[in-house]
Amino acid sequence: MSAQKRVFLKVVILGDSGVGKTCLMNQFVNQKFSREYKATIGADFLTKDVVVDDKLVTLQLWDTAGQERFQSLGMAFYRGADCCVIVYNVNNSKSFDSVENWRQEFLYQTSQDECAFPFIIVGNQIDKDASKRAVSLHRALDYCKSKHGSNMIHFEASAKENTNVTDLFETVSRLALENESSRDDFVNDFSEPLLLSKPLNNTSSCNC
């Protein structure tokens, strides 16, 4: 392993298309909100240094594409994550229904222990009119409680008005850091890229 003094934490942000993943991330990293973000294709990356409990850590945020078919990319993206943020839109019931989906997919693709791995569930866009609300706080909390023993924390936030965003990512950092010790092993476990390219080369040389 390289001798890095800094702690790097990888945080993956999941959720349906259009719930505001990129916005949340940008609000946190750049302190700005814009409606002009482009639709994320594949994944985008942002980093931010934060101090957690007197420790300087670099958060590496992986903003993923929300379209359903991009779930199949999970393996490439989820690898080595220390924490997973799943975002839904409080005004869109379907996006909330998908949360469990995303969670299962993540656990499946990373072979993580369901009880140990930290998830943050975020209901975004609470700035919208209350009448538009489709997912009540109560319902969301119920869902989190229903997953007994799982490591899930729920937030409601607004990327637009910067409500709860800092708190949210502070929690993310803390949970990720707690989880970090397992990361080294994790990284070592996941060496598919190496494996994949080896057989490739071997075979191609055979074919020649």
Place this chain on the structure above:
Amino acid sequence: MQPSVSDSSVYLSSAPTKPIASGSVATGIDSMPSKVDITPCDLLENSKSSAPLFVECNQESLHSIPGSLHLVPDASIERLIEKHGAVNLLRQLAKDVAERDSFISDLKFHFESREYVFRELLREHGLDPVLANTKLSQRHSASFFPSSQEPSIPENPSSLTGEKPHLYARIDSAINEPFTPSDRLSPSSLVPLLKLPALDHAVSSSSSSDLPSDPNSASYIASSKQKASSLKLTSSLKKFYSWTSSSSLQHTRENLHDSTSSLRDHDPSLLSSSKFFRSSPRCSTPSVSSTFVSATSEPEVETYSVSTKNSSSNKNLRSSLSKLLSTSNLNNKPLSLSSTAPSMPSIGSVELGNMIPKETQPPSMRNDWKDYLDNNSKEILDQFGFLQKRPSHDTPLCPEDIKLNQKQTLSFYESNYGLVDDFFGNELDGLNDSPLLLNKKDILLDMKESTRQKNWSLFFQRLYKKYKITDEDTIGLLGISSIGVKGRHGKKRWHKFRELVKNGVPLCYKAKVWLECSGAYQLHSPGYYEELLSRTDEVESASVAQIDMDINRTMAKNVFFGGKGPGIPKLRRILVAYSRHNPHIGYCQGMNVIGAFLLLLYASEEDAFYMLMSIIENVLPPKYFTPDLMTSRADQLVLKSFVKESLPEIYSHLELLGVDLDAISFHWFLSVYTDTLPTNISFRIFDMLFCDGYVCLFRVALTILKSLKQQILACNSSSAIYSFLSDLVQYSFQPDSFIKEAADRWSKLVTEKSIERKRNLAISSLNLAVNY
């Protein structure tokens, strides 16, 4: 009530002469193509742009010009019809229009060659063309026109000069001349010649609020058949303007079909005519107007909506008119498009826009193109025009920038490529007064593009010569397919062609070259696009919902898109159409940026649609966008393997830092580099893509990594690499060497064969992983 439906006469008099109050034609960025954004005024405005051509007759009042048939009382017209017969009258008018048109073409040609010489002189003497442009713009546009040296005018200039005293005398004498289908006008040029009249016709008819109720206007065309069809034509044209281009073609067709069964016979030719147009969407709009409008250097020109509408309307009007004409007798005497060749090659069937594909007249076309080039460096385009504005994340262009760029484009450029207008849309309003700047680099690039264009012209010239390709043969194609890849000569030619592509396809050729090289041209089937759009009853919620979510966040920094730009409805339509065309793929993110990118080049939605289709189905390997994204995922592993083989240093550095290259490159591939690299490079990559195929994707990726080697190796954390490589839009690559490298360096190593071999392995390992 003006008898405004008196078609061609309207054109004869009002279009070229009437100085319309100039208001910005810009209809606003909000005005989507689906709305009525061509007001009659716009159209007139549009045609007015050719006004300076007729400086010599400009001074005359509208009323004094013979041929102002639209101004005479209905009764007079009826008398005329009685006297001469509607057919003769119509034919005469059509002929007049044609003649005027060729006159305009002559002038245009003349003007262009002068302008070309002028540019050359400027360059030779090292003068700044922009400075010159500014100065010129301060002078009255009229002074620009070579009124003293008119080019030879068609033998029957009487209708143009307007000296004869009396309208009726003129008409008499004109009609008494035996009508001979003018041999100097090719049949194929004849119909387009009628375009403008038709436009005006539509304009005036829609300006008279309730025209179908006006019997007089219709009575101009005597026979009841014609009456019916003209009425329907007008109404369909009205519809056309109130909605989008394509669907109204159907309206028109249907209407006309209803009115005359005999029309059916002419359908094939109509199809060919519309094909004809389709292939030159960008060339189709008023190039004359652009010439002269821009001579006055008013940057507001026509807005996007106008130009696109016009281009699509060409198709429409052309077909409807040819129908109209064919009904109005001509007994077989072919006005039909498919008939005989022009005996005189050059003259101006160029008509009011480059409606006629270049191939029809190679020499003059080339002149045109050279001129465009001279006057507008492609790089200006690249950097500011549609290229630049694209999805650059971190450097929003300020309006001032846009403005500057717009001003920089000299002369022809703007409106010949509806693009620039497209791009800037209304954003430019009110910005017209900022100072001009042009740096040396731009001039340099300008010259580069000019060289490029010359080379291309030469290439095609030779090709045509070799194959004795005539206008008829090419039907609007460049004829790239005739280059051939087989045989010694074929290979040699193909090699030459590829070299040309490598140096960059000149902007004026791009649209066509892409259409032809990608195979999009072959995919086109008339009416299909409209049909897809008109479907309603499908279950497609998922794709369409996703499209609706994405279109507003595509190319956010581009004025043409950017949340509420005029390109958005177009983009939506092509994406929706594609999702219906191929429900299995539906819509996949990535297609949105590709579509938007194409719309930056193609004024015609339909072309952009077929380009998108062709990219997905011909150019990229299968299963790139399918729900399992199988091939695109596998290709990231293939890329990794290539990196390992040929860039081991970078590979091991990435491995050391634990960077997953596939997470980054996936975006590159799925968007085909349209929003990951500087725009000028993206366009060049597309050039190569259609020439070399998908191998280009890999070669470009390797080139990116290789040319950024130092920077990559300097990164000491995975985060640094991720942020660096995932945001290259601002990175300034050197386009020429970049493309050269991408095209040549890897050509031995990265071939379709090697890719396929690796890909098969990758796919099986992915499948394995899933099962496991």
